[in-house]
Amino acid sequence: MPLVTTGELVTRAAAQHSAVAAFNIITLEHIEAVVVGAESVHTPVVLQVSENAVKFRYGRLLPLARAAVAAAERADVPVALHLDHVQSDELLRQAPGAGFSSVMYDAARLPYAQNLAATRAAADWAHAQGLWIEAELGQIGGKDGRPALDAHAPGARTDPAQARAFVADSGVDALAVAIGSTHAMTTRTAALDHERLKRLAAVLDVPLVLHGSSGVPDDELTKAVTGGIAKVNVGTALNIAMTGAIRTFLAAHPEAVDSRKYLSVGREAMVHTVAHLIRTLTIR
Secondary structure, eight states, rough: OOOOOHHHHHHHHTTTTOOOOEEEOOHHHHHHHHHHHHHHOOOEEEEEEHHHHHTTTTTTTTTHHHHHHHHHHSSSEEEEEEEEEEHHHHHTTTGGGGGGGGEEOOOTTTTTHHHHHHHHHHHHHHHHHHEEEEEOOSSSOTTTTTTOOTTTTTTTOOOOOHHHHHHHOOOSEEEOOSSSSTOOSSSSSOOOOHHHHHHHHHHHOOOEEEEOGGEEEEEEEEHHHTTTTEEEEEOOOHHHHHHHHHHHHHHHHOOOOOOHHHHHHHHHHHHHHHHHHHHHHOOO
């Protein structure tokens, strides 16, 4: 099946009051697990490569991207490829030639005016290349030259009025909002601000995205989708599944040296996590 675009998957999910799951990939095992997990529940999915993952791969985007494209083209479900949390303009400009249909441009660390200016420039360039672009706004402060509060710092919340102005002035196609989730959580204890999500959904005419979803319980995720979230990013949950399964296997088989033995166990654990989370997000 040929690659599809992130924009079409997210737009369709938003229209159906559902959400598309977007999983961050680091290794070939991640790629295979996400595709097989999505196939097992017959649901489209997004493969995401973050700037941090590119740094881990010696700064080279193409090897992982090419593997993701090859897996997507052979998948039995629609698969899109998304470049996530891009801060480097050099990396941004590699996206079209590497098979990506979308990017998340991350200038949320900057004060509002600088975030807006950088995101506007990125959006103009991305649209000229046919890319769908997502941005992030989560700061409480950051005005008048003060440092921005990280979008997923405890207590960070996206202001609806500011979000509406940001979307209109930046020209982005989707907005990741801060409503209580936090990146890299290893326990599923986050409580989302559903009232704020309701207010954001009421004033924004672009799809809303939830980052840091690995720390959000199933019922909270389902409620968020019902409330207007159309794309849900997941990364740490896959690493928890993979690492936990490998630890258990190696503890039971201390003599093991063939990496295929424990990587296959880790990959299968991620398959189950992918399938479970997709079912949680797909409101039928």
